[in-house]
Amino acid sequence: MAKVRLTPELMAMRAAQELPEGAVVNLGIGMPTLVANHIPPDRLVILHSENGVVGYGPFPPEGQGDPDVVNAGGEMATLKPGACFVHHADSFAIIRGGHVDVAILGAYQVSEQGDLANWMIPARGIGSIGGAADLAAGARKLIALMEHTTRDGQPRILRRCTYPLTGRRCVRLVITDLAVIEVTPRGLLLKELAPGWTAKEVQELTEPELLLAPDLRAIEV
């Protein structure tokens, strides 16, 4: 079977499966915003964005958006029936106060303990923390949606993060282009593999030792 790395769109489709009916969900900028387009229309998921909207929907058709309705990536969004706006202090009360059920964030690195590094590349010497640290502290379940390796093939899932942390012990699930991995008290549990990949091959691209789930299976989207 040909080895395939999941495209960002397929990763977003897999991540959308993690959003239960009725969940309040925050999608970080970048790849996570794609998840909004893959939530089944019959599932009520309430999307919250830091810039003060509760209940936004998929991207509008090209040229039809409203600059006063944007997501946290500055991209124009649509409103679902029942949407509302809040100011920034309330928006972060929603986050910090534990009212977000699931947050999906991009990541540079995730550690074996679930530490998240997603705001600063040390070599650049300056970085943007945005709302990520608040989400790391406040979301009930944090999912990291990330490429499994760096551009030159080095692991991004590490024993210890080498980049400055966004939050400590906050990531619960990692969805990459190669695998779905749960952060457990015993260690990282490999649950799903991209089509054509073996556990051994994914382990070679992952620094900490992976535990294998009894029902290890292929990612289905």
Place this chain on the structure above:
Amino acid sequence: MSTNKVCATFREAVADLFDGAVLMIGGFGGVGGMPHYLLLALREQGARDLTIISNTMGIASAMGFGTPKGVRPVDVSILVENGQVRKAITTFPTSPSPSRPTAFELAYRRGQVELETVPQGTLTERMRAAGAGIAAFYTPTGVGTVVEQGKEKRVFDGREYILECALKSDFALIRARQADTLGNLVYRGTSRNFAPIMAMAARVTIAEVDYIVQPGELDPEAVVTTGIFVKRIVKRPSHTGGYQGMGAL
């Protein structure tokens, strides 16, 4: 106390902004909520050594960030490029794309500006606290990261928190959809973002609005920011919602 809050011009609205002032600037980063005309007037007015408190340090100028095609972004970058900024207190000093840096990042690399990077919820709550008379508060955001460095930590119910202090300013430049002449403000959509919080935290809040109406014309239930928090209002030159008209800036 002056009850005449309506300024005839943007120049008049920012005339007393002084060198070394601490200044909050509204908006999330893109066009929504950005006080474009107040920023242009401040560039012309020329106050220097400013400390800027704002969510981003000009990512619309660097990469658009939702700015409609054909519209020239106006954001804090115009003050940075004009040498008016000494320090930023912000969540997003850089653009997400290293190949399209903000003017601020370039100035930072040259050692011309100082930077305090603050998590967004903490920045917001520090301003809200200042406006609400709260000196400091404990937050879980940033525990175990560089954010906690130099700050008091305390455990409540088995969880660690760090102490963050209130953040006030001399001026806030914000944007709203509509004001009455008493300064009550109504916003539109996600463009509300930081404006109601900054309005509380600044000694002098100046609001740039699309429409100005008489007292009684705004639905009291729809007012988000009471005019108590707003010292000056000034009307934008177009009634278009402010985007289509931006091409003429």
